[in-house]
Amino acid sequence: MLDFTKEKSNCMGCSACYAACPVQCIKMEPDEEGFLYPTASPKCIHCEKCKRICPIATPNVEEGGMAFQKSAWCAVTKKYRIWKRSASGGAFSEICKAFGDDETIICGAAWDGLRVHHVCVKGVRNIAALCKSKYVASNPENVFAEIQQYLKGGKKVVFCGTPCQVAGLKRYIGNQDKNLLLIDLICHGVGSQKVFEACVNSLSKQFENNIVGYEFRAKGRVYETDHLQKITSDNGNKLLVQNDPYMQLFLKQLSLRPSCGGNCHFRIENRVSDITIADFKGVSKVFPKLYLSKRNFSSIIIHTEKGNLLLEQLKKNMVMYSCTIDDIKEHNPLFYRQTWIAHNRDDFFADFISNEKGAISKWCCEASEYKLSWKGKIWCLLPNIIRRQLIRFVQKKHSK
Ligand SMILES: Cc1cc2nc3c(=O)[nH]c(=O)nc-3n(C[C@H](O)[C@H](O)[C@H](O)COP(=O)(O)OP(=O)(O)OC[C@H]3O[C@@H](n4cnc5c(N)ncnc54)[C@H](O)[C@@H]3O)c2cc1C
Secondary structure, three states, rough: OOOOOOOOHHHOOOHHHHHOOOOOOOOEOOOOOOOEEEEEEEOOOOOOOHHHHHOOOOOOOOOOOOOOOOEEEEEEEHHHHHHHHHOOOHHHHHHHHOOOOOOOOEEEEEEOEEEEEEEEOOOOOOOOOHHOOOOOOOOOOHHHHHHHHHOOOOOOOEEEHHHHHHHHHHHHHHOOOOOOOEEEOOOOOOHHHHHHHHHHHHHHHHHHOOHHHHHHHHOOOOOOOOOEEEEOOOOHHHEEEOOOOOHHHHHHHOEEOOHHHHHOOOOOOOOOOOOOEEEEHHHHHHHHHHHHHOOOEEEEOOOOOHOOOOHHHHHEEEEEEEHHHHHHHHHHHHHOOOOOOOOOOHHHHHHHHHHHHHHHHHHOOEEOOOOOOOHHHHHHHHHHHHHHHHHHHHHHHOOO
16 A cells, blocks of 8 residues: 655645555545545555556656647637636636537536535536636545546546646546546645635634635636635625735645645646646736736647647637747746745644644734725726826836
8 A cells, every 4th residue: 555654745645546446445534734645444455556556656658748749829718707707718618618518527626615626517517616726635536436437438528637636537547538638737736725724714703704605816807916815704795805814825835735846746848638727927928919908818738639629619719829838838837847845834834733723823914805996996997908008108107
């Protein structure tokens, strides 16, 4: 049986071992930091299947889409409703629509109250719950085995997750199935579910409301910033929050899983997925005409012929601009390069384990409610051409 108790950075919690165990002796259980790890019961027959299936214990010999001429795109959906419910430009929804229909199974991360877990839904019409990034490690539950059953039954399946989850699923399913479309993300890393819940509790206390719903990267009618979260209280009140404690810890790389940060094995250019999606970073540098756009954009990187077959349909439903893989690498280096994990991450977790509430107030500054000023509201309503002229006017005035 795999033993991650000594070297936790070698387990990304994908659950391939859990799904593959022939005697179901593996359980995925949270450690004291709140990350899931496999543990085996005495039923273990030492067949070592878990080791063979683990993409870290037995590194991959597959080469993703290496032989294929990759293409990269900056894209945004033409539908406002889809853009609004998506973290970036709605690439995930549009890819699902291009690949699937009402019978297709779509698997992605959804909220279960304040917990994040992977679920399968039937039909592209029902994917709203999967949309938007949840920057918390998603519990894979039993979806690998479910997906295998769907594929055996001849269904088409889309799976979207972090690069390590996709690597685990691909290893579990074995040979690439023509009915399975794999989408991965450019991933900063995943944070702890336990830390997330403690941060939400501290917000509940601060705003004197019991928070029952949470949304990362809340959007208004017009794209403003990635750094607003929306919380919903049990009395139905909704509030936009800036300086959210969870996001502070996440962005400072303090609450990441040990296998993320500088330890990720899957942050590489040759992905095992068919398509990689992400934010399009540096949009005004690569496409100056998109400066001040009222929407934010997705990166779409196509790695395989299967992904490429969707391109024509995507072009109908999205506004797409072709760019180079180097544009993506320059502005979004987490596509292919390691990041770091905070040098004091373990100090934060030591504090957190001994006193959850105390650690949140010690390591985070206080959150505040965000309200758009009347100037901001008018600014959002102005057409782009007027916004650009106003900016030029102000810049000229300052340069005198
Ligand atoms: C943990 C995490 C870290 C990320 N880090 C970066 C980054 O550093 N740079 C960058 O450019 N982009 C990053 N992204 C991707 C980005 O936030 C958007 O998800 C991506 O641009 C897709 O947006 P969209 O508008 O196409 O689709 P959306 O509708 O926003 O689709 C989101 C998709 O992401 C999946 N997803 C959401 N939360 C999770 C989760 N916790 N675990 C696994 N899958 C999840 C959902 O299943 C859904 O399929 C990250 C996403 C996540 C979840």
